[in-house]
Amino acid sequence: MAGNGLITIGGLARACGLTASALRFYDDCGLLVPVLVDAVTGYRYYSEAQVDRGVMIRRLRGIGVPLEVVSEIVHGDGARAGRLLDEHVAELGQRAREAAAVARVIKEEIGAGVVLSAAVLASAIDQVRSAAALNREIPVLTGVLVESSADSVTLTATDRYRLSTRALVPERPSGGAWSVVVDAGELGGIGSWLRELDEVSLRAADDGLVLTGDRSERRCSTIDAAFPDYRAMLAGLGAVRTRVVVGRDALLTVLENGAAAQVIFSVDGSEFFVTCDRHIGHGSPQPQPTAHLRVPAAITGPDIEFAFSPKTLRPALMSAIGPEIMLDIAAADAPVVVRSATDGDLTTLVMPTAIANSKEHSA
Missing domain, CATH: 3.10.150.10 (DNA Polymerase III, subunit A, domain 2)
Known part of the structure; x- marks a missing residue:
């Protein structure tokens, strides 16, 4: 507090719930002007009667009344101030109804999935x-x-x-x-x-x-x-070295020709061979017949030999769509990408197995 019933800017700020910077702003725009400004120090001093006006300004700004309307309310007569407040409240109500309508639409869109x-x-x-x-x-x-x-x-x-x-x-x-x-x-x-x-x-x-x-x-x-993190798995796949486009039904037919323990694919030049090894792991002292078939295919890339368990391979082939499938091979021990030629957005990775008796099959 200052003498002679005057209040410092800090005292007024505390009394009406405003900051000193807000009071300086309201002074500069003529909304709440101090009754005295010290010519030497520049300190602003207010009267105790200005506390009520400061409180009113804070409350009006608290409900979003624009600054120019605040000025009209605090400087105008009571009847006009009442009309301005009614108009502002009506506008707030309209904006609230519009916001609620937009929110309902957004909630419906989110809820609809x-x-x-x-x-x-x-x-x-x-x-x-x-x-x-x-x-x-x-x-x-x-x-x-x-x-x-x-x-x-x-x-x-x-x-x-x-x-x-x-x-x-x-x-x-x-x-x-x-x-x-x-x-x-x-x-x-x-x-x-x-x-x-x-x-x-x-x-x-x-x-x-x-x-x-x-x-x-x-x-x-x-x-x-x-x-x-399957995306990291896909991103970590090696570059495709060999690509085989082959009839889906032809491969399924080979798989259905007996209970194979392992299916071995061989790319040899322009030819593609499928070997269904039926004696591996069967516990029989006598080797069982092995199916070794040439399957028509379009091949790009170097020769390679890789193998699968039928339990793993068959579902991948069954889920493919279209008459042909594409096999993208990076290495014999890396996941093979199985894609449908007519359904490129379906990607299936199948993990190969180690080739049993690989010397026999490569001989």
């Missing part, structure tokens, strides 16, 4: 979920990772020996990005329901993945665990 072709989703589930593990030793590997972004929905599954991932283009995208790991068995169980629909929306909820279509709903429980 991402919309996909139901048939395409059913196909993608069948393709990808076969790569999920059946053994629940690592629970997250028995699930399918479902990821939604602004422009795609991606399904991915892996059992450490295979990996399948497919990206789908939404019919209507969702604004929010989310990801959940869904139980593969439950996801596979809704295939018949999906095939009866035209479209289906997906959204993540606290209790699982919610799928809605044609006034009906399905929920799949989720697995609360971190899914393997």
Whole structure:
């Protein structure tokens, strides 16, 4: 406090709940001018009567009254001040109603989830979920990772020996990005329901993945665990050295010609051979017949020999779409990328096995 009933700028700031810098601003714009400014020090002094005006200015600014309207209210008569306040409150109400309407639309869009072709989703589930593990030793590997972004929905599954991932283009995208790991068995169980629909929306909820279509709903429980970083796995693949384009049905026919323990692929110049070794691991003292067949294929790259377990390879071939598949091979001991020639957005990785009796097969 200063003498003669005057208040320093700091004292007024404390009395009316404003900062000293705000009071200097209100002085400069003529809204709350000090009654005295010391010519030597430049200190501002206010009267005790100005405390009420400072409090009023703070309250008006607190409800968003524009500065020019604040000036009219504090300098005008009571009737005009009342009308200005009523107009401001009415404007606030209108803006609140408009904001609520926009919020409702946004909430509906978020709640509706991402919309996909139901048939395409059913196909993608069948393709990808076969790569999920059946053994629940690592629970997250028995699930399918479902990821939604602004422009795609991606399904991915892996059992450490295979990996399948497919990206789908939404019919209507969702604004929010989310990801959940869904139980593969439950996801596979809704295939018949999906095939009866035209479209289906997906959204993540606290209790699982919610799928809605044609006034009906399905929920799949989720697995609360971190899914393997499959993108790092894909990014870490070596450069493709040998590429083979071969008939899908021809390979499946070879696999079905008996209970092979190992399937060996050989690229020899322009020829592609498939050997189904049936005696490995069967415990028989006598070797069983071995099928060694030449399969028509288009080949680019150097010769190579690599092998698979049929239990791993067959599901990858079964999930492929189209008459031909493409095998991208970096090395005999590196994951082989299996792609459908007519469905390039489905990528399947299959881990080779060590070749048993490799000298016999290369002789």
